[in-house]
Amino acid sequence: xxxxxxxxxxxxxxxxxxxxxxxxxxxxxxxxxxxxxxxxxxxxxxxxxxxxxxxxxxxxxxxxxxxxxxxxxxxxxxxxxxxxxxxxxxxxxxxxxxxxxxxxxxxxxxxxxxxxxxxxxxxxxxxxxxxxxxxxxxxxxxxxxxxxxxxxxxxxxxxxxxxxxxxxxxxxxxxxxxxxxxxxxxxxxxxxxxxxxxxxxxxxxxxxxxxxxxxxxxxxxxxxxxxxxxxxxxxxxxxxxxxxxxxxxxxxxxxxxxxxxxxxxxxxxxxxxxxxxxxxxxxxxxxxxxxxxxxxxxxxxxxxxxxxxxxxxxxxxxxxxxxxxxxxxxxxxxxxxxxxxxxxxxxxxxxxxxxxxxxxxxxxxxxxxxxxxxxxxxxxxxxxxxxxxxxxxxxxxxxxxxxxxxxxxxxxxxxxxxxxxxxxxxxxxxxxxxxxxxxxxxxxxxxxxxxxxxxxxxxxxxxxxxxxxxxxxxxxxxxxxxxxxxxxxxx
Amino acid sequence: xxxxxxxxxxxxxxxxxxxxxxxxxxxxxxxxxxxxxxxxxxxxxxxxxxxxxxxxxxxxxxxxxxxxxxxxxxxxxxxxxxxxxxxxxxxxxxxxxxxxxxxxxxxxxxxxxxxxxxxxxxxxxxxxxxxxxxxxxxxxxxxxxxxxxxxxxxxxxxxxxxxxxxxxxxxxxxxxxxxxxxxxxxxxxxxxxxxxxxxxxxxxxxxxxxxxxxxxxxxxxxxxxxxxxxxxxxxxxxxxxxxxxxxxxxxxxxxxxxxxxxxxxxxxxxxxxxxxxxxxxxxxxxxxxxxxxxxxxxxxxxxxxxxxxxxxxxxxxxxxxxxxxxxxxxxxxxxxxxxxxxxxxxxxxxxxxxxxxxxxxxxxxxxxxxxxxxxxxxxxxxxxxxxxxxxxxxxxxxxxxxxxxxxxxxxxxxxxxxxxxxxxxxxxxxxxxxxxxxxxxxxxxxxxxxxxxxxxxxxxxxxxxxxxxxxxxxxxxxxxxxxxxxxxxxx
Numbered sequence: 001x002x003x004x005x006x007x008x009x010x011x012x013x014x015x016x017x018x019x020x021x022x023x024x025x026x027x028x029x030x031x032x033x034x035x036x037x038x039x040x041x042x043x044x045x046x047x048x049x050x051x052x053x054x055x056x057x058x059x060x061x062x063x064x065x066x067x068x069x070x071x072x073x074x075x076x077x078x079x080x081x082x083x084x085x086x087x088x089x090x091x092x093x094x095x096x097x098x099x100x101x102x103x104x105x106x107x108x109x110x111x112x113x114x115x116x117x118x119x120x121x122x123x124x125x126x127x128x129x130x131x132x133x134x135x136x137x138x139x140x141x142x143x144x145x146x147x148x149x150x151x152x153x154x155x156x157x158x159x160x161x162x163x164x165x166x167x168x169x170x171x172x173x174x175x176x177x178x179x180x181x182x183x184x185x186x187x188x189x190x191x192x193x194x195x196x197x198x199x200x201x202x203x204x205x206x207x208x209x210x211x212x213x214x215x216x217x218x219x220x221x222x223x224x225x226x227x228x229x230x231x232x233x234x235x236x237x238x239x240x241x242x243x244x245x246x247x248x249x250x251x252x253x254x255x256x257x258x259x260x261x262x263x264x265x266x267x268x269x270x271x272x273x274x275x276x277x278x279x280x281x282x283x284x285x286x287x288x289x290x291x292x293x294x295x296x297x298x299x300x301x302x303x304x305x306x307x308x309x310x311x312x313x314x315x316x317x318x319x320x321x322x323x324x325x326x327x328x329x330x331x332x333x334x335x336x337x338x339x340x341x342x343x344x345x346x347x348x349x350x351x352x353x354x355x356x357x358x359x360x361x362x363x364x365x366x367x368x369x370x371x372x373x374x375x376x377x378x379x380x381x382x383x384x385x386x387x388x389x390x391x392x393x394x395x396x397x398x399x400x401x402x403x404x405x406x407x408x409x410x411x412x413x414x415x416x417x418x419x420x421x422x423x424x425x426x427x428x429x430x431x432x433x434x435x436x437x438x439x440x441x442x443x444x445x446x447x448x449x450x451x452x453x454x455x456x457x458x459x460x461x462x463x464x465x466x467x468x469x470x471x472x473x474x475x476x477x478x479x480x481x482x483x484x485x486x487x488x489x490x491x
Numbered sequence: 492x493x494x495x496x497x498x499x500x501x502x503x504x505x506x507x508x509x510x511x512x513x514x515x516x517x518x519x520x521x522x523x524x525x526x527x528x529x530x531x532x533x534x535x536x537x538x539x540x541x542x543x544x545x546x547x548x549x550x551x552x553x554x555x556x557x558x559x560x561x562x563x564x565x566x567x568x569x570x571x572x573x574x575x576x577x578x579x580x581x582x583x584x585x586x587x588x589x590x591x592x593x594x595x596x597x598x599x600x601x602x603x604x605x606x607x608x609x610x611x612x613x614x615x616x617x618x619x620x621x622x623x624x625x626x627x628x629x630x631x632x633x634x635x636x637x638x639x640x641x642x643x644x645x646x647x648x649x650x651x652x653x654x655x656x657x658x659x660x661x662x663x664x665x666x667x668x669x670x671x672x673x674x675x676x677x678x679x680x681x682x683x684x685x686x687x688x689x690x691x692x693x694x695x696x697x698x699x700x701x702x703x704x705x706x707x708x709x710x711x712x713x714x715x716x717x718x719x720x721x722x723x724x725x726x727x728x729x730x731x732x733x734x735x736x737x738x739x740x741x742x743x744x745x746x747x748x749x750x751x752x753x754x755x756x757x758x759x760x761x762x763x764x765x766x767x768x769x770x771x772x773x774x775x776x777x778x779x780x781x782x783x784x785x786x787x788x789x790x791x792x793x794x795x796x797x798x799x800x801x802x803x804x805x806x807x808x809x810x811x812x813x814x815x816x817x818x819x820x821x822x823x824x825x826x827x828x829x830x831x832x833x834x835x836x837x838x839x840x841x842x843x844x845x846x847x848x849x850x851x852x853x854x855x856x857x858x859x860x861x862x863x864x865x866x867x868x869x870x871x872x873x874x875x876x877x878x879x880x881x882x883x884x885x886x887x888x889x890x891x892x893x894x895x896x897x898x899x900x901x902x903x904x905x906x907x908x909x910x911x912x913x914x915x916x917x918x919x920x921x922x923x924x925x926x927x928x929x930x931x932x933x934x935x936x937x938x939x940x941x942x943x944x945x946x947x948x949x950x951x952x953x954x955x956x957x958x959x960x961x962x963x964x965x966x967x968x969x970x971x972x973x974x975x976x977x978x979x980x981x982x
Contacts, residue, residue, distance in 0.1 A: 030565065030621050031609065034558035039637065042555045064533050067525035068611075068642055068658050069581075072588070074521065076596040086588040086597050090560075092611065093584045093599065095646040097563070097577040105567040106577050108584065108608055117599055118522065120559075120583065120611070130521050140833050146530065151559055151642065155586040167559050342631050 005354075007288040012232040016283060020161045023291040023355050025278065033159040033166030040355060041278065043299035045169065048277060049149065051201050051296075052171065055193050061145040061173060066127050068151075069118035074126040077251040081125060084218020088155040090120040090166075120153040125219065125244070125270055128174045129252040136176055136266055138257045143186070144176040152274075162279040163236075163491055170274035173241075176266045178256065180245070183267035184222070187243040190271040191224035194239035202277065203294040203407040204228050204284045205414055206238055207437070207486060209462025214446045217270075221245040227461045227486065229414045230283040233435025235461045235488035238280050241271035279491070285379075285406050291356030292378055294406050295399040300336040302328060302395060303357045305348045307364030314341075317363050320388075324361070324373075327392050333399065353378060358402050359395055379405055420484070424475045427487070431458055437488050441481035443474035452476055458487045496845075498779045503723040507774060511652045514782040514846050516769065524650040524657030531846065532769065534790035536660065539768060540640065542692050542787075543662065546684050552636040552664060557618050559642075560609035565617040568742040572616060575709020579646040581611040581657075611644040616710060616735070616761055619665045620743040627667055627757055629748045634677070635667040653770040654727075654982050661765035664732075667740070667757045669747065674758035675713070678734040681762040682715035685730035693768065694785040694898040695719050695775045696905055697729055698928070698977060700953025705937045708761075712736040718952045718977065720905045721774040724926025726952045726979035729771050732762035770982070776870075776897050782847030783869055785897050786890040791827040793819060793886060794848045796839045798855030805832075808854050811879075815852070815864075818883050824890065844869065849893050850886055870896055911975070915966045918978070922949055928979050932972035934965035943967055949978045 005022065006014045020026055025041030028034075037045065053063070069092060076082045096112035099105075121127065128146075135141060149171045159165050173190060177183040191208055198204045206226035216223040220242035228238045249255070249265040256266055285292040295301050304321045308314040321337050328335045336357075338348055345362065352360050362374040373391055376383040379402050386394055417436025421427045430438055442448060442460065453459050467483045474481050496513065497505045511517055516532030519525075528536065544554070560583060567573050587603030590596075612618065619637075626632060640662045650656050664681060668674040682699055689695045697717035707714040711733035719729045740746070740756040747757055776783040786792050795812045799805040812828050819826045827848075829839055836853065843851050853865040864882055867874040870893050877885055908927025912918045921929055933939060933951065944950050958974045965972050 027622075027625070029558045029618065030562060031558045031560045031618070034560060036558065036622050037556040039553035039555045043553065045556075046554060062530035062534065063537060064530045065528040065536075065660065067520045067522045067527065068644065069522045069525060071521060072597060075588075082588075082597055086590075089586070089588060090583045090609070091585040091588065091599055092581045094582040095580070097566075097573075097580060097582065097610070099577075106563060106573055108582055118581070119588070127520065127522070131518075131527050134518070153559065169556065 005288060008231060019286055019290060026161045033156055035161050035165050044297055045275060045278060047297045052197055055197060056147050059193060061147045064146050065148055066124050068121055070121050070127045072117045072119055074130055075119055077126060078219050078247055081219035085122045089122050090153045090155060092118040122152055122154045124172055125248055129248040129254060132176055133252050133254045136254055136256050139178050139259050142176060142178045142256060143182060147171055147173045162275055168275045170272050172270060172272040175269045180267050183269050184243050187224055187241045187269040190241040191226060194273060195226050198226055198238055201296045202281050203403055203410060204280055205411045207462060207464055209464040211462060212449055212460045214449055217242045219244060219247055225462050228280050229417055229437060233417050235490040236280050238277060239273040242269060244268035244270060284410050290354035293356035293358060295358045295403050298358050300357050301333050301399060302335045302359045302361060303352045304337045304361045305345050306339055307345050307362055313365045316368055320368055321363050324391060328395060331392060331396050359398055377402060427475050428456055431456055437486045439484045439486055440475045441472035442485050443477050443479035443481055448474060448476050458489050461486045461488050461490060496779060499722060510777055510781060517652045524647055526652050526656050535788055536766060536769060538788045543688055546688060547638050550684060552638045555637050556639060557615050559612055561612050561618045563608045563610060565621055566610055568617060569710050569738055572710035576613045580613050581644045581646060583609040613643055613645045615663055616739055620739040620745060623667055624743050624745045627745055627747050630669050630750055633667060633669045633747060634673060638662055638664045653766055659766045661763050663761060663763040666760045671758050674760050675734050678715055678732045678760040681732040682717060685764060686717050689717055689729055692787045693772050694894055694901060695771055696902045698953060698955055700955040702953060703940055703951045705940055708733045710735055710738055716953050719771050720908055720928060724908050726981040727771050729768060730764040733760060735759035735761060775901050781845035784847035784849060786849045786894050789849050791848050792825045792890060793850045793852060794843050795828045795852045796836050797830060798836050798853055804856045807859055811859055812854050815882060819886060822883060822887050850889055868893060918966050919947055922947055928977045930975045930977055931966045932963035933976050934968050934970035934972055939965060939967050949980050952977045952979050952981060
């Protein structure tokens with residue numbers, strides 16, 4: 001095709017990078033590891049935000065906003081938390097610049113040094129729990145169900161657009177509960193919410209499960225996750241939900257008076273998804289011609305391209321196109337009519353294929369004569385002429401059909417790339433030849449997990465929540481195991 | 492009243508601070524000058540965002556996202572810009588912490604010092620124009636109409652919740668145009684958009700105008716603004732829109748090929764409103780009983796409070812309340828039914844008065860008998876019983892009535908506090924006794940402006956765009972003037 005995209009078969013990683021740039025989703029900025037999310041990419045993220053935000057509110061959560069900066073001392077209060085994040089955080093040390101004495105520009109003003117350094121939040125547990133101490137007095141104040149949409153910074157050494165960037169956008173839920181049971185239910189519920197979103201909006205099938213101890217969030221007692229499989233056979237963690245026990249409540253002294261009058265520490269969860277979801281969306285559906293978007297998240301679900309040779313034809317075609325646009329919009333469909341005279345139809349066809357618009361409609365003078373339009377599907381690249389009267393109905397049903405087809409294709413790909421392996425030889429072989437999820441017995445120790453990781457780069461993605469009990473022996477040590485876990489190389 | 496609020500007459504400033512805390516809008520955090528926006532405050536901000544975002548999109552703008560950090564060298568490229576912001580910016584100098592050798596916690600790792608310091612954005616012109624250089628090649632790429640919702644940081648020495656905080660939330664529009672005329676029109680258009688939002692959603696009347704040279708944004712050739720008047724007679728700048736000329740295009744070398752093939756620098760605007768609007772909203776309408784919210788921005792427009800003494804009564808009242816809630820929601824009204832059994836009706840009445848819910852409906856067993864409900868308006872504190880059949884119609888019309896009434900009250904207050912003064916004595920007198928906007932002749936020099944400011948603390952808020960030409964003499968120097976400008980003490 002004319003997109004000049006590297007193909008997936010040639011170099012999957014290069015294909016991804018080129019696609020993100022060429023489809024106008026994002027680009028690298030002048031700041032190391034930080035990206036610019038371009039309007040088209042941001043419009044997709046806004047649709048993700050809108051749906052997730054609705055789902056959070058429907059499950060009783062409210063949004064709030066906490067400071068970008070975290071005093072260094074807060075950070076140290078929860079031991080495993082600081083270990084997990086201290087090595088990758090941006091530190092503010094001064095609050096003023098001044099003119100350089102040699103006139104070479106501005107320099108840091110050493111007279112404006114902070115007494116205590118501030119960390120740019122890598123995640124907000126510490127500043128939020130410091131606040132919750134003031135908000136929680138009694139059982140009447142619980143549960144506290146809060147979400148925040150925010151930017152966070154983790155100083156990553158190797159970055160990739162959307163998948164791993166120094167600054168990224170995300171939401172972080174932070175809840176406080178009276179009982180352990182309630183907090184566990186909340187953490188599990190949010191995993192289901194994330195899975196629902198991934199599957200029904202992103203059309204990305206996910207495995208729900210829990211993380212092994214070594215893969216857990218720094219400070220969590222249990223981490224629930226959703227794991228997706230990309231087209232290159234690598235896994236991508238798409239969302240996590242943590243049961244934090246009473247760790248943060250104890251670190252920040254957050255207690256409540258029970259109905260009976262005693263003082264108890266509250267129970268916590270936190271959960272988040274980020275602009276990383278954009279990477280999952282792109283890599284699950286797109287092809288060598290460019291982006292493929294599921295209708296439920298496409299900023300434009302339908303684009304109408306007029307075909308004409310002169311003003312008269314343009315006017316006639318425009319009239320029909322605008323009428324169709326109005327009818328489609330009345331059905332709640334997001335339609336764009338690209339009537340720019342600066343670009344030819346062929347160029348536009350290419351452009352919208354590259355940008356993954358689910359349905360393209362072309363209308364020319366011959367169509368008007370015959371009372372037809374040409375409809376092209378992005379997912380299958382099929383084209384057909386259909387009569388003008390049937391267009392609205394056809395396009396409406398295509399929205400659902402394309403959404404379902406993308407999900408089905410992704411499910412099939414995952415099935416074909418999920419393999420039960422029963423020996424370490426088979427495991428290594430499969431990892432090399434086919435990749436994907438490898439379902440295998442493991443002895444449950446962090447040591448074995450670590451050794452397999454060092455030797456093969458595969459990690460335990462999760463212990464599926466719906467795994468069946470099955471006695472077996474660990475593929476690495478031969479020790480007994482009670483059920484299979486999912487291994488994969490991961491993003 | 493029982494809110495224990497300091498009254499406005501006693502101490503306006505204290506009243507404001509207490510109200511923000513007691514109405515659960517925001518609070519100070521453990522980080523100097525940074526606030527926590529609480530769920531109720533954030534819900535109001537979300538409504539503001541939703542309306543503004545819609546207005547921006549309707550005028551052709553798209554959202555995008557640019558990095559939080561700005562390399563120090565970018566900052567220096569536009570001379571007046573760096574002068575304006577260098578003295579109040581947070582500087583990131585390191586990217587890692589490490590464990591202290593004495594075991595006392597974590598310290599900055601001096602081995603992880605950045606080669607070039609990063610500034611936490613106080614505004615994003617520089618990083619955005621560095622990006623626009625890549626986006627703009629030809630006249631076909633223009634206009635570029637971009638907006639960003641973001642957090643920004645300005646190291647303020649004296650902070651107040653919402654009005655002036657170290658970190659605040661805002662939107663910043665950044666547009667690029669082929670001609671000066673177009674850029675000027677854009678800057679002016681956005682002032683009108685802001686005014687429309689302030690008046691029709693916030694019910695806050697504003698004066699549209701331009702800033703004097705000394706009050707302009709650092710880097711702007713013209714700053715359009717909207718100025719509101721608070722109940723204490725002080726002005727509040729509610730939004731600004733800047734015509735930046737070619738300053739940033741030249742600083743960042745952003746040129747485009749014209750239709751004719753020549754290379755020209757593009758013309759720029761930027762415009763923003765922030766969480767400061769929350770301060771304007773609060774201070775314009777609220778009273779000694781608490782917050783007063785205009786229906787167009789109230790998270791809950793109506794609250795229904797059940798009155799009951801036993802379970803049986805509760806069930807009967809609930810049934811009626813839920814039916815009413817469904818009917819009101821069908822009209823698009825945001826209704827909350829507060830059926831908590833942990834708080835008494837009187838406590839709830841107080842609570843919703845404090846939180847400014849526009850309409851409160853109380854339903855008890857006697858109401859059910861009589862087929863009535865009690866409706867209380869927050870703006871006038873009037874109560875009346877009306878028949879159940881008429882409730883939906885009554886409440887629907889109240890939404891508009893309250894919105895209009897708040898705007899009218901604010902307009903009246905502004906009229907009463909806008910005075911034409913014709914001598915410096917009168918000016919100083921009025922400033923001391925009544926405050927408000929003082930409409931006066933000024934000779935047009937920065938020197939006079941500065942001297943009046945130093946002597947009286949009053950600044951020129953704006954040169955109203957609709958001022959009439961009127962020959963006069965400057966109140967301070969007696970030199971000739973072509974029209975009046977608006978002075979006031981300001982937040």
